[in-house]
Amino acid sequence: MTEPFIRIRDLKRVFDVSRPWLNRVLEKLPKAYLKAVDGVSVDIRKGETFALVGESGSGKSTVARMAVGLLPVTSGTVTIDGVSMTDVKDSAARQALRKRIQMIFQDPYASLNPRWQVARIIAEPIHAFGLLKGEAVEARVGELLTLVGLHPDDGKKFPHEFSGGQRQRIAIARALASSAEFIVCDEPTSALDVSVQAQILNLMRDLQKEFGLTYLFISHNLAVVRHMADRIGVMYLGRLVEVSDSKALFRAPRHPYTRMLLDAVPDLGMTGRQRQMVAGEIPNPINPPSGCTFHPRCPLANERCKREAPAMIDGVACHAVEERRTAP
Amino acid sequence: MSEPVLSVRNLRVEFATRRGILRAIDDVSFDIARGEVLGVVGESGAGKSVTGSAIIGLIEPPGRIAGGEILLHGKRIDNLPPEEMRRIRGRKIAMIFQDPLTSLNPLYRVGEQLIETIRTHTDLSPRAARDRAIELLSEVGIPAPEKRIDGYPHEFSGGMRQRVVIALALSAEPDFIVADEPTTALDVSVQAQIIALIKRLCHERGTAVMLVTHDMGVIAETADRVAVMYAGRVAEIGPVRDVVKHPLHPYAKGLMGAIPTLEAEAERLTQIPGSMPRLTRIPPGCAFNPRCERVFDRCRVEKPEPIAPDAATSARENLMPGHLVACHLYAAKAGGTP
Numbered sequence: 001m002t003e004p005f006i007r008i009r010d011l012k013r014v015f016d017v018s019r020p021w022l023n024r025v026l027e028k029l030p031k032a033y034l035k036a037v038d039g040v041s042v043d044i045r046k047g048e049t050f051a052l053v054g055e056s057g058s059g060k061s062t063v064a065r066m067a068v069g070l071l072p073v074t075s076g077t078v079t080i081d082g083v084s085m086t087d088v089k090d091s092a093a094r095q096a097l098r099k100r101i102q103m104i105f106q107d108p109y110a111s112l113n114p115r116w117q118v119a120r121i122i123a124e125p126i127h128a129f130g131l132l133k134g135e136a137v138e139a140r141v142g143e144l145l146t147l148v149g150l151h152p153d154d155g156k157k158f159p160h161e162f163s164g165g166q167r168q169r170i171a172i173a174r175a176l177a178s179s180a181e182f183i184v185c186d187e188p189t190s191a192l193d194v195s196v197q198a199q200i201l202n203l204m205r206d207l208q209k210e211f212g213l214t215y216l217f218i219s220h221n222l223a224v225v226r227h228m229a230d231r232i233g234v235m236y237l238g239r240l241v242e243v244s245d246s247k248a249l250f251r252a253p254r255h256p257y258t259r260m261l262l263d264a265v266p267d268l269g270m271t272g273r274q275r276q277m278v279a280g281e282i283p284n285p286i287n288p289p290s291g292c293t294f295h296p297r298c299p300l301a302n303e304r305c306k307r308e309a310p311a312m313i314d315g316v317a318c319h320a321v322e323e324r325r326t327a328p
Numbered sequence: 329m330s331e332p333v334l335s336v337r338n339l340r341v342e343f344a345t346r347r348g349i350l351r352a353i354d355d356v357s358f359d360i361a362r363g364e365v366l367g368v369v370g371e372s373g374a375g376k377s378v379t380g381s382a383i384i385g386l387i388e389p390p391g392r393i394a395g396g397e398i399l400l401h402g403k404r405i406d407n408l409p410p411e412e413m414r415r416i417r418g419r420k421i422a423m424i425f426q427d428p429l430t431s432l433n434p435l436y437r438v439g440e441q442l443i444e445t446i447r448t449h450t451d452l453s454p455r456a457a458r459d460r461a462i463e464l465l466s467e468v469g470i471p472a473p474e475k476r477i478d479g480y481p482h483e484f485s486g487g488m489r490q491r492v493v494i495a496l497a498l499s500a501e502p503d504f505i506v507a508d509e510p511t512t513a514l515d516v517s518v519q520a521q522i523i524a525l526i527k528r529l530c531h532e533r534g535t536a537v538m539l540v541t542h543d544m545g546v547i548a549e550t551a552d553r554v555a556v557m558y559a560g561r562v563a564e565i566g567p568v569r570d571v572v573k574h575p576l577h578p579y580a581k582g583l584m585g586a587i588p589t590l591e592a593e594a595e596r597l598t599q600i601p602g603s604m605p606r607l608t609r610i611p612p613g614c615a616f617n618p619r620c621e622r623v624f625d626r627c628r629v630e631k632p633e634p635i636a637p638d639a640a641t642s643a644r645e646n647l648m649p650g651h652l653v654a655c656h657l658y659a660a661k662a663g664g665t666p
Binding site for chain 1: 520543548572586596597604
C-alpha cells in the first residue's frame with residue numbers, strides 16, 4: 001500500500017488543569033491532568049474526506065488542531081505527505097508544507113477580521129506565502145470569489161455586509177487562496193441554517209471534485225457526516241472507538257457507542273418510531289472511568305471492560321465486539 | 329374537538345427601528361389543543377422565537393404586538409396589564425429556554441430556585457414545597473434528587489441542567505409551555521433523552537407545548553402538528569407526518585430536501601437559492617417569491633393566505649384535514665398547476 005497522505009500515529013494531548021500552586025499546597029491537592037486526546041491513530045488518503053464525529057468533549061477539535069500544527073502535541077506523530085509536523089528537525093520542509101494546509105472554522109462571524117475588506121482577507125495567505133504580486137493578486141481574489149459563488153466586486157465589502165452562509169464562502173475562498181490540498185473543516189456548517197448548510201456542503205463537494213482536496217471534517221451531526229465523508233472515525237473521551245468506511249458504518253455500526261449515537265439522532269423518516277434510549281452522559285474527562293471509558297453507559301459491559309482498555313482491532317475498539325458478544 | 333388551550337389569531341408583531349417599522353410577525357394564526365405538541369420550525373429570522381415571546385408577553389420595546397389576539401382558554405391575554413400577565417406567566421404559561429445555564433441563577437442552589445417558584449405559585453409550606461421540588465426532580469429523571477436538590481447549577485451537566493429547567497417550568501403545573509430550542513445546546517444522546525421527557529410529560533399531564541426549533545428531526549420525533557414559518561408568516565401548517573412526508577409549500581419542500589438524512593443516499597442536497605430576506609426588505613406579494621422556482625405573476629403582487637389545498641391535491645397526497653398551505657399554487661383556481 002502506498003504511503004497515506006496524512007498519517008497520524010498514537011497522538012496524545014494532555015492539558016494541565018491543576019489548581020494554582022498555592023491552592024495545591026494549602027489544600028494538599030495533586031496536580032490534575034485532562035487527557036483530551038489519548039492515543040489516536042488515523043490514515044487519511046489523498047482526495048478523501050475523513051470525518052471525526054463525537055459528542056462535545058470527545059477531543060475531535062483537539063485532534064484537528066494538532067493535525068494542522070495549531071496546537072503542540074504531547075506525544076505521537078503527524079506526518080503529512082512524508083513531512084513530519086511534530087518533529088522539530090523538519091522545520092524547513094514544514095514551512096513549504098504550510099501553504100498546502102488550511103482550516104475552516106465553525107463560526108464565520110469570528111473567523112473573519114471585521115476591520116478588513118474581504119479582498120484583503122482572502123489575499124492574506126497569498127501575501128503570507130509570497131505567491132503572487134501586484135495586480136495578479138487582485139485577479140486571483142476575483143477568481144476565488146467567483147469560485148465560491150460570490151461576485152468579484154464583493155471583495156470591496158466588509159464581512160458584516162454578508163450573511164452567515166456568505167461569510168463561510170469567504171472563509172472557503174481564503175482556504176483555497178494558497179491552493180491548499182488539505183483542508184481541516186471544524187464544524188463548518190453548525191452555525192448555519194439548513195438551507196444554507198446545504199449550499200455550503202454542496203459547494204465543498206464541488207470544490208473537492210474540482211481540485212482533488214483532502215478534507216478532515218469535524219462534526220457532531222451524523223447526517224451531515226454521512227453526506228460528506230468517505231471514511232469516519234468515531235471518538236469517545238479522547239479515543240477512537242470505531243473507524244470505518246462511511247457506508248459500512250451507517251449500514252452496520254459495530255461499536256455499542258456508535259450504535260447509540262445513530263439511534264439517538266432524531267430523523268425525519270422515522271416519525272413515530274420508538275427507540276432504545278441509552279442513559280447517562282459523557283463523563284468528566286479529568287476523571288474518566290477505568291478500562292473502556294464507555295463501560296458505565298454500555299449495555300454490553302462486563303468485568304473485563306471495567307478493567308482493561310480495549311485495543312483497536314480491525315476498526316473497532318471493543319471487547320464485546322472482539323469476543324463476539326454483540327448481536328449482529 | 330374541545331376548546332384549544334391556546335389560540336393565536338392574526339398576530340402581528342412590529343419593531344420600530346431607525347430604518348422604519350420592521351414586521352417580525354405578520355398575520356400568524358394557530359391553535360394548540362390540550363396535550364398537543366405544536367412544532368414551529370423555520371430558519372433564523374423567520375419569527376419563531378418572537379412568536380413564543382409574544383405569547384408569554386415578553387416582547388421588549390421597541391417591539392410591540394401591533395395586531396391580532398392571543399387567547400388562553402378563550403380569554404385574551406395579550407392586552408392584560410403587566411401585573412396580571414405576571415401572574416399568568418409561570419402559573420398558566422411556562423417557558424423553557426435554549427441555554428439552561430442562563431435560565432438558572434448560578435448563585436442559588438437548585439432547590440432554592442425550585443422552592444421559590446413553587447411557593448410563588450402555590451400556598452405550600454416550605455417543607456411541603458421542598459418535598460414537591462424533590463418529586464419534580466425525580467419526575468424529570470434526575471438521579472438521587474434528595475441529594476441533588478442542594479447542588480448549585482454549575483454542579484450539573486448540560487442535560488441535567490435542562491432537566492432542572494424543565495422541572496422549574498412544571499413547578500406550577502402550567503397548562504401551556506413554550507419550549508424555545510430546548511435541545512439545541514445539548515449533545516445528540518442527551519437531546520434524545522430530553523425530547524422523550526418533554527413528550528412523556530406532555531402526554532401524562534395534558535400540557536400543551538409549543539416547541540420552537542430549527543431542527544426538523546426534533547420536530548418529526550416530538551410534535552403532533554408542525555408550522556413552518558418563513559419571514560414572519562406561516563407558510564404551511566398541518567399534522568407532522570403530512571408536512572414532513574408530503575410538504576406542499578415550495579419552501580417547505582426545499583427545506584426538507586436540504587436536510588441530510590441518515591437513510592437517503594443523496595449525491596447532492598436540494599439547494600434553495602439565496603437566503604431569507606432581511607425583515608426590512610421583504611418583497612411584495614409572497615415573501616418567498618424571489619427564491620421560488622414555481623413563481624408566477626400572482627405571487628409577486630398578492631400575499632397568499634393559509635388555505636386548505638385544493639381537493640385534487642388533497643386526494644392525490646392523501647392529506648389529513650387541518651393541513652393549510654399559504655401558496656397560490658394550491659388555490660382552487662390557481663394560475664399555475666401544482
